[in-house]
Amino acid sequence: MMVRLFRNSKWEMILLFTASSTLSVLIWTIGCRMADSKVGSSDLWIGIAALFIIVSAGIGYWAAQRTQRQIDVLYLGLKQATHGNYAARLPEQGARTFMAVYQEFNDMVEALDQRMQVIQHTGEEQVMREAASNEAAVLEERKRLARDLHDTVSQQLFAIHMSASSLPKLLEINQERAASVMEQLISMSSLAQKQMRGFIAQLRPLELEGKSLQEALDKWFPDYCRQNGLQGVLEWRIKEKLSEAKEHQLFLIIQEAMANIVKHAGAQTALLTVAETERQIIMTLQDNGAGFRADQVKRGSYGLSTMRERANKLGGDASIISKPGSGTRVRVTLPNYMNKGAES
Structure with missing residues (x-):
């Protein structure tokens, strides 16, 4: 992909510089003839030189801006894909030099999108099989x-x-x-x-048995906070119904994270948020406890390995961000395909 990009960019830059040089030479030639007809006109020579510089700089600026816009589009597409938005597509119309790159990027994210749906579908089936067994x-x-x-x-x-x-x-x-x-x-x-x-x-x-995740959390979360001396706030920002596998894994992850707050954080408040974007389910749990440094915690401790393992089963991920004196934030993301994988 990069070889094709450099090859196309090379020829486009050659054409642009050739056109710029041709136009500049034309202006210089016309200017010289005009100046020769008016011998001693130094101001005219200065004007011709200024025009020559302005035209060259203008064409160079236009070419740079044009290339920069196409690079910016590619950068934004890569950034969206990095954050899990595999629905991002780059406009191939008018791309010219970058058309081949945009096409390959679109093919890549399309393949990733399909693979992620398969991973989610397979993961949900595995979770339910494990639950049955x-x-x-x-x-x-x-x-x-x-x-x-x-x-x-x-x-x-x-x-x-x-x-x-x-x-x-x-x-x-x-x-x-x-x-x-x-x-x-x-x-x-x-x-x-x-x-x-x-x-x-x-x-x-x-x-969770016989209830949706929202119904279970509405009852369990405030009771758990009250029993353990926490001031809990629950924010539910999901409109679509979640699959049974997602609800099962999220509930267990939330329980693990809350148990960690009670055991380790020494916190007074806990804010639990479950939200959705077009392509992701996002769960965050923030406490105002003591926090910790990453190098103070043994690898795999604080429940991160268990939470990450549960999220990975559905193609997602889990992370913990903490700082001494600033509390701890647990963030879990799961791919959200509106249950298409389960329907297919």
Whole structure:
């Protein structure tokens, strides 16, 4: 492509300089004849020289501007493609020197566009296959959680009930002993509450069952923020319905990112935004926590590897931007083809 571009540019520049030189020589010749007819007219010679320079500079400026505009169009197309907009096409009409380059660029992004649709379609099918194959594991996990609940929280609640039942009698008989039982009740209830939160955290992915991602987040996000002392703001800017695979992966990514805020950030606020462009679904999560330097975090930690892996399954990507004292920003992008891949 570049060889053809340089070859075409070479011949165009040769033609332009030839035309410029020819016109300049013509002006100079006519000017010389006029000056010869008026011997001693120095002002005329100055005017001829000035005209010669102006014409040459004008043609050079016009040629440079023309080439620069075509380069700018190519640069903007490359920039859009770099940011995932594979629908970008360069106008081939009137490109002349750059026509071959524009054609090859358009063919390239068309091929990338088709490949990305295939990747997204294949990724969504894989996610759903994995979800189906995990049903048995989910049922087994539920049984385990039921056993754990019986062995921990259920017994804690029974002990609390027995202690609370004896408390009125103890208050009448021995207030000092009653105060000790009260402290035990507070300790046991606090432990039971922590254990229950742990089990709820393990069951949170079930929040999405039977609901859209927006409906699940409307309930789960403010509850999670409230339970963990965060002031949360949710902004939903998507009009089209998302595929089930996208909703599943985004929900798990958001859970991972929120868990990181609670564990590591020491933040007071969390802003979650889910938006769309013509070609992308974009999820951002910003907190006002302590932040960190990139060299302070081990490779693959802070959940980035897990989030990126989930996004990659659908042809997307995930990134984390943070700075000490300035909080952390998680950004996830997924290609958005209005579910064309799933329909085909």
